[in-house]
Amino acid sequence: MKAEQRANSSSMSLQNPSLLNTTQSSISGALKECLGSLDGACIEKLLLHFASALESKDVTSAQQVMWVLNNVASSIGDPNQRLASWFLKALISRASMVCPTTISFDGRGVLQRRPMTVTELAGYVDLIPWHRFGFCASNSAIFKATQGFPRVHILDFSITHCMQWPTLIDALAKRSEGPPSLRISVPSWRPPVPPLLNVSNEEVCQRLTNFAKFKDVPFEINVIEVPQISPMDASIQQLGSSNHYDLLLSQLNPSTLKLRDDEALVINCQNWLRYMPDELTGSTLHGTSCRDAFLDTIKDLSPCIVMVVDEDCDLGTSSLASRITTCFNYLWIPFDAFETFLPKNSPQRTEYEADIGHKIENIIGFEDIQRIERMESGTKLSKRMANRGFQSVLFCEETVKEVKILLDEHASGWGMKKDDDMLVLTWKGHNSIYATAWVPCSFGVEY
Amino acid sequence: MMSDDVFSLPSKVFPQQPAEPNPNPNLNGNPTSKKRRNLPGTPDPDAEVIALSPKTLMATNRFICEICKKGFQRDQNLQLHRRGHNLPWKLKQRANKDQIKKKVYICPEKTCVHHDPSRALGDLTGVKKHFSRKHGEKKWKCEKCSKKYAVQSDWKAHSKTCGSREYKCDCGTLFSRKDSFITHRAFCDALAEESARSFGANNLNFRNDLNGNLTNHQQNLDHGFSGIPLLGAGFRPDFTGMAPAGNSDQKPRLSLWLDQGNSQLNPIYANSNLFMPNMMQMSSNNNVFDSSNQFPWLERTAASANLSLFPPQGLKEEAVSSKGLTMAAAVSLSSLYSDNQNLHLNSSASASMSATALLQKAAQMGSTKSNQTFFNNPINRSELHQVFKQQALENSPPNFVSSTSTTSIDGLDQSMQRSGTVENQQASANLHSGFRDFLGMGGEGGANSFLPPELAKFASMSSAMGLSPFSRNHQHTTL
Numbered sequence: 001m002k003a004e005q006r007a008n009s010s011s012m013s014l015q016n017p018s019l020l021n022t023t024q025s026s027i028s029g030a031l032k033e034c035l036g037s038l039d040g041a042c043i044e045k046l047l048l049h050f051a052s053a054l055e056s057k058d059v060t061s062a063q064q065v066m067w068v069l070n071n072v073a074s075s076i077g078d079p080n081q082r083l084a085s086w087f088l089k090a091l092i093s094r095a096s097m098v099c100p101t102t103i104s105f106d107g108r109g110v111l112q113r114r115p116m117t118v119t120e121l122a123g124y125v126d127l128i129p130w131h132r133f134g135f136c137a138s139n140s141a142i143f144k145a146t147q148g149f150p151r152v153h154i155l156d157f158s159i160t161h162c163m164q165w166p167t168l169i170d171a172l173a174k175r176s177e178g179p180p181s182l183r184i185s186v187p188s189w190r191p192p193v194p195p196l197l198n199v200s201n202e203e204v205c206q207r208l209t210n211f212a213k214f215k216d217v218p219f220e221i222n223v224i225e226v227p228q229i230s231p232m233d234a235s236i237q238q239l240g241s242s243n244h245y246d247l248l249l250s251q252l253n254p255s256t257l258k259l260r261d262d263e264a265l266v267i268n269c270q271n272w273l274r275y276m277p278d279e280l281t282g283s284t285l286h287g288t289s290c291r292d293a294f295l296d297t298i299k300d301l302s303p304c305i306v307m308v309v310d311e312d313c314d315l316g317t318s319s320l321a322s323r324i325t326t327c328f329n330y331l332w333i334p335f336d337a338f339e340t341f342l343p344k345n346s347p348q349r350t351e352y353e354a355d356i357g358h359k360i361e362n363i364i365g366f367e368d369i370q371r372i373e374r375m376e377s378g379t380k381l382s383k384r385m386a387n388r389g390f391q392s393v394l395f396c397e398e399t400v401k402e403v404k405i406l407l408d409e410h411a412s413g414w415g416m417k418k419d420d421d422m423l424v425l426t427w428k429g430h431n432s433i434y435a436t437a438w439v440p441c442s443f444g445v446e447y
Numbered sequence: 448m449m450s451d452d453v454f455s456l457p458s459k460v461f462p463q464q465p466a467e468p469n470p471n472p473n474l475n476g477n478p479t480s481k482k483r484r485n486l487p488g489t490p491d492p493d494a495e496v497i498a499l500s501p502k503t504l505m506a507t508n509r510f511i512c513e514i515c516k517k518g519f520q521r522d523q524n525l526q527l528h529r530r531g532h533n534l535p536w537k538l539k540q541r542a543n544k545d546q547i548k549k550k551v552y553i554c555p556e557k558t559c560v561h562h563d564p565s566r567a568l569g570d571l572t573g574v575k576k577h578f579s580r581k582h583g584e585k586k587w588k589c590e591k592c593s594k595k596y597a598v599q600s601d602w603k604a605h606s607k608t609c610g611s612r613e614y615k616c617d618c619g620t621l622f623s624r625k626d627s628f629i630t631h632r633a634f635c636d637a638l639a640e641e642s643a644r645s646f647g648a649n650n651l652n653f654r655n656d657l658n659g660n661l662t663n664h665q666q667n668l669d670h671g672f673s674g675i676p677l678l679g680a681g682f683r684p685d686f687t688g689m690a691p692a693g694n695s696d697q698k699p700r701l702s703l704w705l706d707q708g709n710s711q712l713n714p715i716y717a718n719s720n721l722f723m724p725n726m727m728q729m730s731s732n733n734n735v736f737d738s739s740n741q742f743p744w745l746e747r748t749a750a751s752a753n754l755s756l757f758p759p760q761g762l763k764e765e766a767v768s769s770k771g772l773t774m775a776a777a778v779s780l781s782s783l784y785s786d787n788q789n790l791h792l793n794s795s796a797s798a799s800m801s802a803t804a805l806l807q808k809a810a811q812m813g814s815t816k817s818n819q820t821f822f823n824n825p826i827n828r829s830e831l832h833q834v835f836k837q838q839a840l841e842n843s844p845p846n847f848v849s850s851t852s853t854t855s856i857d858g859l860d861q862s863m864q865r866s867g868t869v870e871n872q873q874a875s876a877n878l879h880s881g882f883r884d885f886l887g888m889g890g891e892g893g894a895n896s897f898l899p900p901e902l903a904k905f906a907s908m909s910s911a912m913g914l915s916p917f918s919r920n921h922q923h924t925t926l
Contacts, residue, residue, distance in 0.1 A: 118634035126627035166633030167626045211633035409624050
């Protein structure tokens with residue numbers, strides 16, 4: 001398992017391991033296995049121990065584990081230590097709701113994140129291929145799928161503020177039959193997660209428009225207005241309240257979107273689906289979950305291609321323990337990548353890790369509708385898409401080659417594998433991001 | 448130069464390689480009379496073999512003046528210096544060709560193949576470079592690709608061609624990957640400004656655009672550096688006529704302006720007296736060209752640039768001379784902020800321009816604009832030269848990488864800070880804004896554990912237990 005693989009990778013030594021024996025037997029039992037070296041596997045066990053103590057409201061136990069963890073974790077240590085520190089913060093945030101009298105501090109343990117400028121964001125998406133991989137695979141597939149069409153309309157559902165599009169615009173500008181008229185529609189609302197920008201949507205749209213003009217690509221960008229939620233509801237922590245999505249869904253119809261018959265409709269879901277609630281609730285249409293309802297809606301728009309790119313990890317389960325394990329073993333990947341590419345005291349690195357910390361806090365610290373990070377692995381997503389009436393589109397050789405070239409430009413460690421219809425970005429062999437392409441089943445076209 | 452006339456210069460004996468790779472000890476000298484390098488390690492058997500210790504070999508200034516102890520690399524330079532002390536000096540000449548024995552040098556490193564006298568190297572510079580390359584520390588680092596060199600000239604040669612397939616944004620940031628360049632470009636401020644300029648106003652109104660551009664950047668001058676490159680853009684009118692037109696983004700309207708300007712300026716240029724007092728005034732104020740005092744100078748430059756770019760408003764003396772100043776200022780400006788910022792000067796070639804090339808260009812501009820009095824003014828030339836020299840000095844420290852790997856990045860940052868130019872800070876900001884791709888700076892062990900304030904409670908617990916945050920030995924993650 002991944003834990004074992006990382007067991008050799010980094011270890012820390014306790015100055016006085018014997019002192020640990022003086023703590024409660026419940027802890028020393030857990031620690032006996034990894035006495036002398038506190039590595040990733042051990043941290044994971046500690047975290048699980050902490051979580052179970054919280055679940056069972058065992059305050060003393062929780063305090064003790066927290067103390068140990070606190071000595072292990074460090075936001076400026078090695079990746080495991082850094083990760084541990086964010087997990088600890090998340091668990092404390094959770095604990096403050098469970099045992100409010102134990103610790104008194106503001107539950108928001110996460111750093112106040114400074115929003116980025118557009119150029120900083122442009123740099124951020126290119127530091128590691130975490131986002132760029134998806135952009136590259138998607139853009140290439142979109143380019144192929146829209147060949148021959150004089151008009152292209154993209155519905156962009158993503159969290160990266162249109163960072164994906166400049167390269168597509170550049171590619172379309174050089175299209176052999178001339179660039180198409182490109183139209184992009186973005187929703188006015190997005191999940192309140194990093195990366196955060198310090199400028200408005202309009203500013204981003206304006207810059208993109210300038211760029212397209214510069215490249216001589218006829219271009220238009222529209223914002224799909226998602227009606228604002230009244231301030232009354234704002235009292236609930238609206239981290240992706242399903243209300244937002246319902247309102248969004250209500251806007252996804254041909255007339256509001258002004259769909260045209262002669263345009264190729266592309267639907268781009270980049271790091272988006274995981275935010276959509278998956279619980280079966282009465283409020284959603286036909287008793288399906290919000291996520292499924294979304295998929296149904298976009299299928300009805302008859303897109304010529306649907307791109308789904310997301311993080312390859314299963315975190316939808318409600319069990320805290322399994323979430324901790326899975327999350328710890330997954331988010332180690334970006335931490336390790338940052339370790340390789342950024343220096344220890346880099347402020348950027350701290351910020352990026354804080355962004356992931358934000359994610360961790362949400363996954364660990366919250367439940368139900370407040371937990372918005374509900375990642376689903378590529379395999380599960382594929383099943384879901386098939387269930388909703390989509391068929392997968394294989395990535396052509398050219399796309400695979402382009403992605404390989406991209407990864408070659410990054411340092412070794414990043415790789416790619418092809419799992420049937422999925423392209424998966426790997427870091428040191430571990431799956432990180434998957435990219436898939438779909439069409440509604442009524443289409444019989446292969447790209 | 449070989450002495451033997453016996454071996455004259457038939458073409459067949461003057462091949463690309465020496466006639467005999469393994470010289471017969473009985474052979475008399477080199478088969479050609481022309482000065483020509485042997486293959487390394489195949490010395491003239493008659494030559495005197497010199498073995499220098501590493502210290503002596505790498506000593507940069509071996510010729511010392513006995514009066515002031517100043518060191519020189521060459522004896523000729525020392526002799527010229529001795530003139531200053533009113534000492535007898537004599538420049539050696541290669542008068543006695545017959546008696547001068549060729550000297551060859553062996554590498555002091557015992558394990559080296561060139562330590563063998565039969566493999567000695569023919570000239571001192573060559574053996575010095577060899578010693579550095581093979582056995583020395585690689586102190587020179589290419590900024591673009593991080594490749595390291597022990598010999599400065601190797602590094603320079605590499606830097607000229609490195610990253611020629613690189614992408615440069617108008618704002619000066621360099622990219623090695625196309626997609627990062629495109630994405631950045633799409634959202635960069637530089638594009639936004641350019642769009643405002645080219646799409647907003649039409650060509651005839653470019654004066655207003657430039658005005659807007661310049662005032663915009665005068666504000667920017669106070670904060671940071673981003674304005675400077677576009678300030679250079681404002682100076683494009685001065686260069687477009689001269690510089691090879693490489694940048695397709697440059698608009699022809701600028702030459703339109705030049706034609707306008709020329710017809711009106713020429714009569715005034717002819718009267719050089721107008722120039723001199725102003726130039727004397729400017730050049731006597733050394734602060735203008737003092738690179739450590741850049742901002743006030745730049746503001747003044749910008750101010751004068753504002754004046755200079757409005758010739759149709761009526762030519763005043765100040766306008767003309769400021770324009771003259773502007774060109775010098777622009778040249779100095781571009782020389783100070785080389786590499787990234789020099790895009791507008793010569794966009795087709797690689798970014799960095801040597802000081803001599805810039806001087807030549809400045810001289811060219813002077814002649815084509817019938818502005819010879821300006822550029823031939825010895826005072827101005829020396830001022831410019833001073834600027835270039837300073838720039839050359841300032842450019843070297845940032846490329847010096849200290850040998851200890853753990854501090855190399857810090858050392859680089861420090862030396863960048865030391866050199867103090869804004870350009871280097873900006874370059875530093877761009878290069879080292881945290882994006883240290885591929886450098887893999889793992890660094891040393893972590894510091895003491897970070898106790899968030901909310902866990903201060905546990906700090907008191909831990910100190911009570913006598914356990915301080917422990918140090919960790921950790922290994923880098925390897926898989």
